[in-house]
Amino acid sequence: MRHLSLPPHPARPARGEPGPDASPPVLLVVAHGSRDPRHAATVHALVRRVRSLRPGLRVETGFLDFNAPSVTGVLEGLAADGVRDVVALPLLLTRAFHAKADIPAVLHEATSRLPQLRIRQADVLGPSPLLLDALEQRLYEAGLGPGDKSSTGVVLASAGSSDPEAIAVIAEIAREWRRTGWCAVRPAFASASLPRTEDAVRELRAEGVRRVAVAPYVIAPGFLPDRIVRGAREAGADVLADVLGPAPELARLLLTRYDTAASAAAVTVAMSA
Incomplete structure (x- = not known):
């Protein structure tokens, strides 16, 4: 008797798992x-x-x-x-x-x-290079250009957190962004941590930075983003970017x-x- 060689059964997904033709999550x-x-x-x-x-x-x-x-x-x-x-x-x-x-x-x-x-x-x-790209695009929309980077100090203003890991990440993002050509990049926080946006703007001024811009590292408007805006205006920042929004x-x-x-x-x- 000749034995037929049948193709193997396709692998079955584990119970509860989607099959190969299932819709994406x-x-x-x-x-x-x-x-x-x-x-x-x-x-x-x-x-x-x-x-x-x-x-x-x-x-x-x-x-x-x-x-x-x-x-x-x-x-x-x-x-x-x-x-x-x-x-x-x-x-x-x-x-x-x-x-x-x-x-x-x-x-x-x-x-x-x-x-x-x-x-x-x-x-x-975060963190991600795409977020840095979005931050820069918001600054350009606010009036800066790539040629202004070497003469502009940026305040990276986030909502703030009591979590040390989150604060450390913001500080590292500021250091990384500085390496792309900005005169200086300083982190600031609207709550929980220091410095506040207005203090970071004033520190850059005291160090002789010619132009100071504030880049809100927030997605949508609200109470804390409004505090960032008030701090930037109170300290006389030259440029204030919009929130990241639907970038x-x-x-x-x-x-x-x-x-x-x-x-x-x-x-x-x-x-x-």
Whole structure:
């Protein structure tokens, strides 16, 4: 009797894992939220830009506080739609309390109630060369040009944090940005840490820097970004850039973080098949 040689069965994904033809994970952008309506409007504008860059990807937005829809509400809706795989991406520039505690707690609670959902938390956005590109573009939009770098000192003004890791990251970003040709780059903080924006501007003036610019290292307007603006104006900064907002560089960075998380999941599927 002749034995037929049958092709091997295709590898099956582990239970609960998506198959090779499954839809890509949904991208859930997790924003902090604010009572200031400009915050949510800016977040939604950024998410629209992300969707325009990746039309086939489902992108949702959830807020931790103040705004709707909530992260939990979005996840419940996704589960009801039959979605099984979600990448939750913190709309944060540093890995501080919200990324380490708030967001993991919300996602863990949702996973326990919605076991059909596989939820993974992507990395925060910073640091990244794309963020430096976005910061420089905002400064150029405010009136500077590449030829002004050697005569301009920049205050890198962030919201601030009590987390030493986050503060160290901001300081390192300032050092890295200085190496691209700016006369000086100094970190400043709107809360929790020192120096304040106005103090950093005055320090640069005292050191003889001819032109001082303030670059807010924040994504959307709100209470702390407004404090940065007031400090810059109070100290007489020559140039004040806008927040990062829906910058194209920021939209590309969101997709980079998403792709990294989604690819890591794909490797896990292949190994467990």
